Structures are given as structure tokens and as C-alpha cells.
Amino acid sequence: MSNFTPYTALGGGLLIGLSAVLLLYLNGRIAGISGILNGALARTRGDTAWRVAFIVGMLAGGAAFWWLTPHAFTPREGYPLHLLLPAGFLVGFGTRLGSGCTSGHGVCGLGRRSLRSLVATITFVGCGMVTVYLLRHLLGVQP
Known part of the structure; x- marks a missing residue:
């Protein structure tokens, strides 16, 4: 808890909430990660592209944050x-x-x-x- 700041927590929460609202409003889908991943693996015709894009976006966002702020992460071993x-x-x-x-x-x-x-x-x-x-x-x- 030594790296906790309320501002980063608030910013992260706002971004998660915004992405959930946008996915529901623009796509009519719930941002439940397990359901999105399950649907991407099931490869339902016509329903896979947005799921893969969502997962890639999550991974890319995490990778970009890690690349931009490497000091924020301490790997646990x-x-x-x-x-x-x-x-x-x-x-x-x-x-x-x-x-x-x-x-x-x-x-x-x-x-x-x-x-x-x-x-x-x-x-x-x-x-x-x-x-x-x-x-x-x-x-x-x-x-």
C-alpha cells in the first residue's frame, strides 16, 4: 500500500467506468471480462471482432502504462x-x-x-x- 494514491485510484476507476458505459451505450454489451473472453474463444460468427478488439485494447493499455511508468511496477517473485x-x-x-x-x-x-x-x-x-x-x-x- 505504499504506492497508493487516491488520485491514481480515482483516475483508474473513472476510466473503467467510462469504458463500461461506452461499451454498453455504443455496443449494447456488458463489460464483463470473463464473458467477453469466453465469447471470443467460442468464435460466434459476427460476434468475435469487438471482443478481440476489447481484449487487445485492455492488453495494449496495460502494456502502454507499464512502458510509460516502469517505476510503478515491482514484480513479485x-x-x-x-x-x-x-x-x-x-x-x-x-x-x-x-x-x-x-x-x-x-x-x-x-x-x-x-x-x-x-x-x-x-x-x-x-x-x-x-x-x-x-x-x-x-x-x-x-x-
Whole structure:
């Protein structure tokens, strides 16, 4: 948390919200990343180009920010692969089980006042809090 500034957080949040609003307004689509990626991989005829463009834009934006501000990133190392792979699988499973991810439910769903998204977001955040508590305070794992 030593690099946290409210201005960068506010700017990032505004950009995420703006992109979600523009995608909904201009394309009629929800900016749920797991759904966009799933649709791009499924290759539905006539529905793939915008999904690929969205994903490429996200990656290009992140790469451009990293290139312009390399001091803002400190790579973390030492994570065992045998734990990272199951963790990634569980995230994907949870996304499928919850019918979406935090971007779809937390950003877009809450903005549309969806009760389903509110329940999903509370579940995501609650599970994250329990996981951090278990790992840090009961098992002693430090970041």
C-alpha cells in the first residue's frame, strides 16, 4: 500500500467506468471480462471482432502504462507454480459458477442496480476477506 494514491485510484476507476458505459451505450454489451473472453474463444460468427478488439485494447493499455511508468511496477517473485495453477483454476471455476466476474457484476451489474450482481459482488468480496484471514492470520502466509 505504499504506492497508493487516491488520485491514481480515482483516475483508474473513472476510466473503467467510462469504458463500461461506452461499451454498453455504443455496443449494447456488458463489460464483463470473463464473458467477453469466453465469447471470443467460442468464435460466434459476427460476434468475435469487438471482443478481440476489447481484449487487445485492455492488453495494449496495460502494456502502454507499464512502458510509460516502469517505476510503478515491482514484480513479485517466489510463488510456487503448484499453487498458482490450482488458484487460477479456482478463479475460473468461481467465475463460471457466479455467472460472471467482478467486472461484470461489480462494475456493470451494480451500476444497473442488479440484485443478482449485488449478491455476487458481496459473495466475491466476502470470500476474498475470508481467504486473506485464513492465509495470513491462521496459516501465517505473508505477502
